[in-house]
Amino acid sequence: MLKARQRGEYGNANEIHLKSARYHRGMLLRLADVSIRYPAAHPGGGERPAVDGVSFGLAEGEIGVLIGPSGCGKTSLLRAVAGLEPLAGGSISLGDERLGDAATGRHLAPEQRRIGMVFQDYALFPHLSVAQNVAFGLHDLPRAQREQRVAELLDLVGLGSAAKRAPHQLSGGQQQRIALARALAPAPRLLLLDEPFSSLDVDLRERLAQELRAILKRTGTTALFVTHDQLEAFALGDVIGVMHRGRLDQWDSAYQLYHRPATRFVADFIGHGVFAPARIVDGADGPRVHTPVGDLSDLEECPLSAAYPGGECEVLLRADDIVHDDSSPVKARIERKAFRGSEFLYTLQLASGERVLAHVPSHHDHQLGEWIGIRAEVDHVVTFPRQPS
Numbered sequence: 001m002l003k004a005r006q007r008g009e010y011g012n013a014n015e016i017h018l019k020s021a022r023y024h025r026g027m028l029l030r031l032a033d034v035s036i037r038y039p040a041a042h043p044g045g046g047e048r049p050a051v052d053g054v055s056f057g058l059a060e061g062e063i064g065v066l067i068g069p070s071g072c073g074k075t076s077l078l079r080a081v082a083g084l085e086p087l088a089g090g091s092i093s094l095g096d097e098r099l100g101d102a103a104t105g106r107h108l109a110p111e112q113r114r115i116g117m118v119f120q121d122y123a124l125f126p127h128l129s130v131a132q133n134v135a136f137g138l139h140d141l142p143r144a145q146r147e148q149r150v151a152e153l154l155d156l157v158g159l160g161s162a163a164k165r166a167p168h169q170l171s172g173g174q175q176q177r178i179a180l181a182r183a184l185a186p187a188p189r190l191l192l193l194d195e196p197f198s199s200l201d202v203d204l205r206e207r208l209a210q211e212l213r214a215i216l217k218r219t220g221t222t223a224l225f226v227t228h229d230q231l232e233a234f235a236l237g238d239v240i241g242v243m244h245r246g247r248l249d250q251w252d253s254a255y256q257l258y259h260r261p262a263t264r265f266v267a268d269f270i271g272h273g274v275f276a277p278a279r280i281v282d283g284a285d286g287p288r289v290h291t292p293v294g295d296l297s298d299l300e301e302c303p304l305s306a307a308y309p310g311g312e313c314e315v316l317l318r319a320d321d322i323v324h325d326d327s328s329p330v331k332a333r334i335e336r337k338a339f340r341g342s343e344f345l346y347t348l349q350l351a352s353g354e355r356v357l358a359h360v361p362s363h364h365d366h367q368l369g370e371w372i373g374i375r376a377e378v379d380h381v382v383t384f385p386r387q388p389s
């Protein structure tokens with residue numbers, strides 16, 4: 001039986017679009033071919049759209065996360081969903097409602113979208129108490145119901161006792177929880193969060209990310225989150241979108257992004273790894289891949305040699321694909337090492353000059369310059385065309 005990659009079910013940027021289209025069925029939030037352009041600052045500038053033909057869908061109750069390097073268009077996309085940026089192309093729908101459509105010029109005003117937002121700077125009103133901040137979007141409710149809803153939300157974020165305090169009397173993490181309670185109070189159809197933890201310290205960020213996920217799941221809230229922090233994305237998201245230069249390279253689970261990156265950019269952006277020259281040859285018992293760290297065989301997933309001219313390609317070798325094994329005939333010299341607690345991240349140079357990375361348990365504390373034995377243990381082979389050197 002052909003393996004998934006051999007059947008070509010993923011791994012091709014053109015197919016991502018089709019896959020996104022498939023995602024659209026039964027989705028609450030649907031983006032179809034969305035493009036956003038800013039006016040050019042200089043004559044002839046602004047040729048490239050800030051967001052370029054992005055499509056994806058988010059199911060009810062799901063948490064989606066957009067990640068990517070600075071300037072890749074994450075915030076622009078989030079702002080377009082909120083109604084704060086006009087669409088240059090494509091459409092955005094929420095449930096049965098078309099929020100924006102470049103073809104018809106439809107643009108529902110932000111306040112009519114019933115979308116909640118949380119930003120990195122909390123944006124609490126300093127002159128209002130915590131309870132008044134949370135009650136801000138609840139003007140239409142009778143007083144008793146409003147007070148009950150505020151109490152519920154403050155309990156939900158674990159700050160029931162802070163109702164009468166002023167925002168400045170709270171820590172950054174507490175203020176961000178109040179901002180979350182305020183955004184959730186009117187029961188938005190969708191919650192948008194733009195780097196809500198970026199001004200907090202690392203420990204607190206991790207804890208708050210877990211708390212936030214629990215709160216969103218408990219309330220069944222559908223949320224779209226922007227971050228540049230991979231670990232935060234993995235901790236929070238059911239589905240993660242990797243953006244690159246305005247395009248969505250892949251919209252998938254964390255597992256798929258790591259093990260089956262659709263593009264070279266995603267492979268490079270997620271996790272530690274290198275691309276090594278390789279050649280695929282077809283054998284009776286399946287394809288075999290010649291790599292600088294030895295042959296890979298008995299593979300769960302691997303393209304056939306015909307996928308590349310002469311079978312010549314580049315193979316992704318992640319740090320956790322390389323195992324330290326002194327009995328291996330393949331030797332590599334330790335060029336750099338970074339302590340990561342339970343393990344070291346070694347940068348190794350092979351006799352051929354190729355470099356690979358390896359996670360090695362930290363009780364194997366070898367010296368820089370030392371030669372150690374390594375072998376590759378790879379289940380899913382990820383390959384890309386050779387890049388001209």
Ligand SMILES: Nc1ncnc2c1ncn2[C@@H]1O[C@H](COP(=O)(O)OP(=O)(O)OP(=O)(O)O)[C@@H](O)[C@H]1O
Nearest residue numbers: 038039050068069070071072073074075076077228
């Ligand atoms: N108001 C604006 N006017 C002109 N260009 C803009 C505007 N806002 C964003 N851009 C440009 O659009 C592109 C995408 O920006 P955006 O803020 O969406 O990226 P981002 O991925 O959120 O980046 P970061 O992580 O740094 O916030 C960038 O090239 C940016 O310079």
